[in-house]
Amino acid sequence: MLVTAGLLMGVTLLAASLLRPKKPSATKADTYECGIETVGDTWVQFRVQYYIFALVFVLFSVEAVLLFPIAVAYNALPLYSVLIAVLFIIILLEAIVFAWRKGVLEWN
Amino acid sequence: MEFNIIKFIVDPIDGFIRNLLGFSPLLGDLVTMGLAAVVICTLAALSFMALTYAERKIVARIQDRIGPNQAGPFGLLVPLADGIKMFTKEDTTPRAADRGVFNAAPLIIATFALAGFAVLPFSPGIVGTALNVGVLYTIAIGSGSIIAIIMAGWGSNNKYALLGAFRTVAQLVGYEVPMILNLLPIVALTGSMSLMDVVYRQTLANGNPGIPFIVYFPFCALVYLISGIAETGRSPFDLLEAESEIVAGFHTEYSGMKFALFFLGEYVNALAVAILFVTIFLGGFAGPVLPPVVWLLIKCALVFSLFIWLRGTLPRVRVDQMHDLNWKFLVPLSIVNLVIMLLIGKIFVATEATQQATGGIVVGYYGQAAIFAISNLVVLFGGLALAARAGRVRRLADEKIMAARAEQNQLAASRAIAVGK
Amino acid sequence: MTTQQILFIVCSAIVLGGALLVVTTRNLFHAALFLILSFFGVAGFYVLLEAGFFAVAQIMVYIGAISILIIFSVMLTRGMQAMTPRNSQAAIAAVVCGAMFVLMVLLYQRGSFTLPGFGVNGTERQVGAIPWAFAGEENNISGVPETWIAKFGFSLVDIQQYALPFLVSGILLELALIGAIHVARERRPAEIIAERAEIAAEEAAEAELPAQKPPLPEVAPAHMESH
Numbered sequence: 199m200l201v202t203a204g205l206l207m208g209v210t211l212l213a214a215s216l217l218r219p220k221k222p223s224a225t226k227a228d229t230y231e232c233g234i235e236t237v238g239d240t241w242v243q244f245r246v247q248y249y250i251f252a253l254v255f256v257l258f259s260v261e262a263v264l265l266f267p268i269a270v271a272y273n274a275l276p277l278y279s280v281l282i283a284v285l286f287i288i289i290l291l292e293a294i295v296f297a298w299r300k301g302v303l304e305w306n
Numbered sequence: 307m308e309f310n311i312i313k314f315i316v317d318p319i320d321g322f323i324r325n326l327l328g329f330s331p332l333l334g335d336l337v338t339m340g341l342a343a344v345v346i347c348t349l350a351a352l353s354f355m356a357l358t359y360a361e362r363k364i365v366a367r368i369q370d371r372i373g374p375n376q377a378g379p380f381g382l383l384v385p386l387a388d389g390i391k392m393f394t395k396e397d398t399t400p401r402a403a404d405r406g407v408f409n410a411a412p413l414i415i416a417t418f419a420l421a422g423f424a425v426l427p428f429s430p431g432i433v434g435t436a437l438n439v440g441v442l443y444t445i446a447i448g449s450g451s452i453i454a455i456i457m458a459g460w461g462s463n464n465k466y467a468l469l470g471a472f473r474t475v476a477q478l479v480g481y482e483v484p485m486i487l488n489l490l491p492i493v494a495l496t497g498s499m500s501l502m503d504v505v506y507r508q509t510l511a512n513g514n515p516g517i518p519f520i521v522y523f524p525f526c527a528l529v530y531l532i533s534g535i536a537e538t539g540r541s542p543f544d545l546l547e548a549e550s551e552i553v554a555g556f557h558t559e560y561s562g563m564k565f566a567l568f569f570l571g572e573y574v575n576a577l578a579v580a581i582l583f584v585t586i587f588l589g590g591f592a593g594p595v596l597p598p599v600v601w602l603l604i605k606c607a608l609v610f611s612l613f614i615w616l617r618g619t620l621p622r623v624r625v626d627q628m629h630d631l632n633w634k635f636l637v638p639l640s641i642v643n644l645v646i647m648l649l650i651g652k653i654f655v656a657t658e659a660t661q662q663a664t665g666g667i668v669v670g671y672y673g674q675a676a677i678f679a680i681s682n683l684v685v686l687f688g689g690l691a692l693a694a695r696a697g698r699v700r701r702l703a704d705e706k707i708m709a710a711r712a713e714q715n716q717l718a719a720s721r722a723i724a725v726g727k
Numbered sequence: 728m729t730t731q732q733i734l735f736i737v738c739s740a741i742v743l744g745g746a747l748l749v750v751t752t753r754n755l756f757h758a759a760l761f762l763i764l765s766f767f768g769v770a771g772f773y774v775l776l777e778a779g780f781f782a783v784a785q786i787m788v789y790i791g792a793i794s795i796l797i798i799f800s801v802m803l804t805r806g807m808q809a810m811t812p813r814n815s816q817a818a819i820a821a822v823v824c825g826a827m828f829v830l831m832v833l834l835y836q837r838g839s840f841t842l843p844g845f846g847v848n849g850t851e852r853q854v855g856a857i858p859w860a861f862a863g864e865e866n867n868i869s870g871v872p873e874t875w876i877a878k879f880g881f882s883l884v885d886i887q888q889y890a891l892p893f894l895v896s897g898i899l900l901e902l903a904l905i906g907a908i909h910v911a912r913e914r915r916p917a918e919i920i921a922e923r924a925e926i927a928a929e930e931a932a933e934a935e936l937p938a939q940k941p942p943l944p945e946v947a948p949a950h951m952e953s954h
Contacts, residue, residue, distance in 0.1 A: 267880030279884035449791020
């Protein structure tokens with residue numbers, strides 16, 4: 199499915215590349231900065247906030263990968279197994295509460 | 307659902323191809339899947355055109371104007387005009403951009419957006435690939451397109467594009483979490499991750515009660531809807547494309563066909579979210595009299611109109627408000643809700659057979675649905691009350707600070723006047 | 728050549744080619760992207776093995792989350808675009824990796840080893856070469872659904888199977904997050920001052936210790952045996 203979609207899009211791009219006008223000019227090839235000249239290096243102040251959010255997302259991704267099979271087997275689980283799963287979820291909730299209390303979830 | 311028009315068309319073609327390629331069943335599978343993929347992609351592209359038109363018209367009416375009506379009768383040829391424009395606009399590439407990465411990014415985004423359609427069930431038995439992990443597949447597709455956004459931002463070699471890409475990724479990555487957490491109760495109750503099974507659980511097939519999951523889990527449905535809208539970057543979460551702010555975000559340097567692919571990706575994503583919401587929470591193609599496809603189209607049209615309505619009505623949220631909403635409201639509440647639902651599902655069971663196997667109090671299907679719904683609403687309103695109280699506390703504290711500051715200013719002013727005299 | 732063999736070769740080419748490009752390319756960001764390509768190849772392998780769940784989990788966790796983390800940490804290193812990383816230990820690394828690969832192939836091919844002295848009464852003991860975890864083989868609880876995903880999920884919370892490793896992995900995840908947050912978070916100015924004061928106090932305490940040795944305790948003369 200992915201391959202077919204990719205091929206279709208590739209064909210579209212190819213078709214477009216044949217149809218459009220090609221008039222390169224120096225100004226057009228400049229980097230865009232609200233209409234003025236670029237100032238300074240092209241390097242952005244990368245805040246650690248982005249990293250924290252990605253990290254928490256990794257945590258929840260792994261949690262989801264482990265929880266989805268448990269959910270699939272849910273109808274056959276006795277109550278104490280569900281309690282084990284709940285304990286797992288609470289462990290991860292605790293991690294989030296820690297992050298919250300330390301103030302890393304603020305976007306400044 | 308006895309006479310299924312889509313099955314009527316698809317089955318002979320399917321059989322023909324498999325007979326033709328009888329020497330290799332795997333090849334036969336691949337060819338039929340490829341054909342299905344082409345059909346789905348074409349349909350998705352066509353509906354993209356219809357959706358852009360519908361959106362512009364409806365938003366215009368909400369804003370008390372008419373919308374495009376010059377190209378063709380009632381402006382119906384506007385999507386065609388847009389397509390021609392996209393094809394023939396020049397494709398400027400910045401000099402210092404990274405060619406490979408820059409060109410690959412829109413391709414990847416559009417591909418992933420279309421690939422998300424592979425697991426949506428359009429009719430009983432009609433699905434692109436009957437994956438038994440359909441729910442997880444949709445989440446994975448969402449995660450996959452995030453990489454392409456970073457590629458687009460980085461490949462442009464433009465400070466603002468890169469910054470926009472990072473902010474977009476922070477938003478998308480954040481709102482995946484409530485989506486994941488709120489799909490878990492549905493999967494738990496269905497006993498399978500396949501979307502076809504999720505739909506069947508909401509119909510009257512196989513002894514299931516015909517209760518859609520939005521009745522079972524209104525809180526999950528609401529949070530999934532909010533997260534889905536935030537995932538596609540639509541209003542009110544479209545702070546990343548806000549023209550007055552960071553120019554055009556990560557696709558600043560794109561023009562022509564590549565920009566069109568980004569645009570396509572966004573709308574197709576929104577359509578996929580709408581169909582997913584309909585499939586998981588509203589019963590998909592289930593419905594009494596009309597053929598299933600028609601029901602799916604009706605429900606999907608209603609949900610997408612809801613999206614357009616929200617876009618035309620609600621103001622944009624601020625970036626820190628958006629992150630606060632996600633990490634401090636949606637995620638903790640979703641976790642609490644998940645825990646409560648898991649426990650309730652074991653304590654109040656629906657059938658005698660389940661009670662024999664794992665114990666619990668039998669309340670029948672409707673009783674279980676009612677208990678789930680009530681506890682969901684309790685969690686929702688409890689959470690809202692907590693948030694309201696936290697907001698009120700903060701507002702009172704702010705007001706106190708403002709009052710103190712105003713008093714100080716007045717003291718300073720009166721002192722200044724006294725000195726001036 | 729069956730279709731499956733062709734697909735296997737394609738997937739192998741993607742994985743190995745991607746991995747090769749990761750270690751040879753000069754641009755760090757490109758290296759991250761080729762790593763993602765490799766991950767896609769691995770997901771393809773899972774699909775070929777008819778383990779669709781793991782393919783999707785691979786995409787979701789590795790490509791969707793961990794790759795983003797890798798890219799972000801690449802961005803965090805300053806002057807990334809000016810760096811051309813060179814690896815001076817490439818030859819040694821290649822030798823070590825090759826040796827490890829050979830070792831793993833040998834381990835996989837042998838069924839088991841006999842370890843002297845680890846069995847009962849010091850006799851030798853047969854140990855399996857690789858402890859294959861096979862979920863769901865021995866459970867006798869009725870009502871367990873038949874699909875292997877359900878069995879996998881059931882085994883994760885079954886006390887007789889993998890419930891304890893499951894919870895331990897949860898704690899491990901939590902510790903990883905707590906550690907990363909503790910290292911990476913931005914300290915407010917007051918906190919920075921407090922931390923520096925604490926470190927200075929600790930160093931002062933350690934510096935004083937040799938100068939002020941506690942007085943030696945009075946040693947009672949050894950009791951001499953009367954002779």
